[in-house]
Amino acid sequence: MTKITINGRSIEADPTKPLIHACHANGAEVPMYCYHPGLSPVGSCRICQVEVQQGTGPARVVVACRTPVAEGMVVNTEAPKAHETRRECLEFLLKNHPLDCPICDKAGECDLQDYAFAENQGEGRTHEPRRKLDKRKSLGDVIVLDEERCILCSRCVRFMEEVPKTPQLTVSDLGSRSTISTFMDRPLSGNYQGNLADVCPVGALTLKQFRFQARVWNLKKSLSTCGECSRGCAITVEVLRGQDVKRFRPRYNASVNQWWMCDTGRFSSARHNATERIVAARRTSRGLEVAGLEEALAAAAALLSGAPAPLIVASPFTTQEEAKELLALAKVLGAAAHFVLPAPSGLKDALLNTGEPAPNRRGLAELGFAPLSPAEARAKLAGARCAVLAGERVLELLGREELARSASPKVVTFDTHALEGAAAEACIGIPEQVEKTGTWINIDGHAGKLHVARPAPKGVGPLTRSLQALTRLLQPSSAPAR
Amino acid sequence: MVIVRRKELSLLEKLYLPEIARGLSITFRKLFEKKITRQYPEEPLPKDEVTRGQPRLVVKDDGNIACVSCGMCEIACPAYAITIDGGETDRAIEREPVHFEIDMLRCILCGFCEEACPKDAIFMSDELELADYSRGALIYDLAKLKRPKSALQKRIDYVYRLNNRWRKSPSTR
Numbered sequence: 001m002t003k004i005t006i007n008g009r010s011i012e013a014d015p016t017k018p019l020i021h022a023c024h025a026n027g028a029e030v031p032m033y034c035y036h037p038g039l040s041p042v043g044s045c046r047i048c049q050v051e052v053q054q055g056t057g058p059a060r061v062v063v064a065c066r067t068p069v070a071e072g073m074v075v076n077t078e079a080p081k082a083h084e085t086r087r088e089c090l091e092f093l094l095k096n097h098p099l100d101c102p103i104c105d106k107a108g109e110c111d112l113q114d115y116a117f118a119e120n121q122g123e124g125r126t127h128e129p130r131r132k133l134d135k136r137k138s139l140g141d142v143i144v145l146d147e148e149r150c151i152l153c154s155r156c157v158r159f160m161e162e163v164p165k166t167p168q169l170t171v172s173d174l175g176s177r178s179t180i181s182t183f184m185d186r187p188l189s190g191n192y193q194g195n196l197a198d199v200c201p202v203g204a205l206t207l208k209q210f211r212f213q214a215r216v217w218n219l220k221k222s223l224s225t226c227g228e229c230s231r232g233c234a235i236t237v238e239v240l241r242g243q244d245v246k247r248f249r250p251r252y253n254a255s256v257n258q259w260w261m262c263d264t265g266r267f268s269s270a271r272h273n274a275t276e277r278i279v280a281a282r283r284t285s286r287g288l289e290v291a292g293l294e295e296a297l298a299a300a301a302a303l304l305s306g307a308p309a310p311l312i313v314a315s316p317f318t319t320q321e322e323a324k325e326l327l328a329l330a331k332v333l334g335a336a337a338h339f340v341l342p343a344p345s346g347l348k349d350a351l352l353n354t355g356e357p358a359p360n361r362r363g364l365a366e367l368g369f370a371p372l373s374p375a376e377a378r379a380k381l382a383g384a385r386c387a388v389l390a391g392e393r394v395l396e397l398l399g400r401e402e403l404a405r406s407a408s409p410k411v412v413t414f415d416t417h418a419l420e421g422a423a424a425e426a427c428i429g430i431p432e433q434v435e436k437t438g439t440w441i442n443i444d445g446h447a448g449k450l451h452v453a454r455p456a457p458k459g460v461g462p463l464t465r466s467l468q469a470l471t472r473l474l475q476p477s478s479a480p481a482r
Numbered sequence: 483m484v485i486v487r488r489k490e491l492s493l494l495e496k497l498y499l500p501e502i503a504r505g506l507s508i509t510f511r512k513l514f515e516k517k518i519t520r521q522y523p524e525e526p527l528p529k530d531e532v533t534r535g536q537p538r539l540v541v542k543d544d545g546n547i548a549c550v551s552c553g554m555c556e557i558a559c560p561a562y563a564i565t566i567d568g569g570e571t572d573r574a575i576e577r578e579p580v581h582f583e584i585d586m587l588r589c590i591l592c593g594f595c596e597e598a599c600p601k602d603a604i605f606m607s608d609e610l611e612l613a614d615y616s617r618g619a620l621i622y623d624l625a626k627l628k629r630p631k632s633a634l635q636k637r638i639d640y641v642y643r644l645n646n647r648w649r650k651s652p653s654t655r
Contacts, residue, residue, distance in 0.1 A: 101552075101600075102550050102552030102554065102600050102601055103550050103552065103575065103576055103577045107552070135574075135576065136576065211570060212551075212568040212569055212570050212576070212577050213568070214567075214568075215552070215553035215556075215557075215568075217553075217557065218553065218556070218557075241565075
């Protein structure tokens, strides 16, 4: 470690990291556009300039992202000279930046906007027209480029080169006509394009999916975990007005996904906006009818009690907490617990995606759940007296249509939607991934937490509680209530 | 306790009839003077450009709405009366409101939305009457809020005049 002084405080800095890293780690705010902690530094935007004094020499202004830390450095990020230099850089960056913040999707989380306000750069001093370029250049299915807003920081170019290692973007043309482009205007490809919108410090690269969907300050952000594969990337779930999940964004987690996530996971946010959820239903002589939770659970208990023990199949989306309640139920029933392990998605890559659409596979396996492929699970079901199917998407993974076709065995389902068909004896609604708290254990054994991002539909309680209630009903009457 | 001592009445006042005549003469004189009351709502109220009526959205002369659904009025509104959903257009200005709702029952006519708007798209009109048969009908949508620019021109000019008084340079609008 190297001893340096930042804003009068002496600190220990990591010599392998640039100076800006030490500044940020010690609470000194240094703006940055071209620097990204996950990408190689280039020092093209010059906005991170700070005053540095070394030895007996005069204090000089240097770019913090390209300066390695050295023993005895005295850094002042708030020096008048540093502020002045940064303000001048900012003025040049804003020279051709269009004043369309009211339209721009990045407004509210834009580094350029924030820092222009912090430096009181509210009005431009130029009256010349700004450069006119293409405002909606499509770069494939995921990303739109607004050339006018681009400040040519080249983060996107470096991201494509360094993270998915598929260089596709470049800065073409010269001087004030420079733009970001792909070779021969080919569309971008790969499963990591969505990150381009995150790394872009301004609103030049935006997601087509999120374009003009919401103002970012209206989005309620909750920490969560992605469920599209067993990597379990740390994400933020962003919900508009407590209803629509507008987007998933990656969240920094050094040991899981760093700053990134794949497009499969990112765009799975759309899946959580389906409507028409079930609260509880049970079979009567007239067919499956909406019922109270108590009645549905009573019907479930009546079906499950007795020998031979029912089959218990969980969804790979079941959290550890729910899985433990399922185990308690299995113990009371004397049954074995299984979970559905869907076929590989074929999206496996070297970076993040494990190609295994089962976020809690490792956690369930560690708790003693036996994996079953959907076909195996269906075969086992055919031989069972009755079954409990529990967890988000369990019916979808087992094949909703196949299950609906046969009338036996009778099943109790805990899923977001009801099972149509003669087999369903009781259907109990559960919260979705974005509506519950819980833990998933990822492929490397890291725990990923889920938090409530939006409330579950009225009347839908946590799966843990429904399972506890069912276990209590099935317990011998002598046992004390839990 | 306060003791109010009344003035002793004079003889003329005690006679009663002369005072009646004096009072009625005032009444009859007022009958022929200019009226200061108004037969509202048959006779509408006088409205000036300073009248802060209900907010309305400007439709520009080219027929397009001036609003870009930036959400500034939504966030400025102290009564949370405004809800906006944006969407994409093919025009040069890429964004426009798909849904723009003002809950007139919540609106307190403070004019913050007008002040917050960076696009001169929302102004306080001179429309003041607000009565309907249901609460739902008082949540105004785009169709009920749109007004041609000419209908709001007086207020627009007034707001510009007012703002320029505080501004160093008028260039930002």
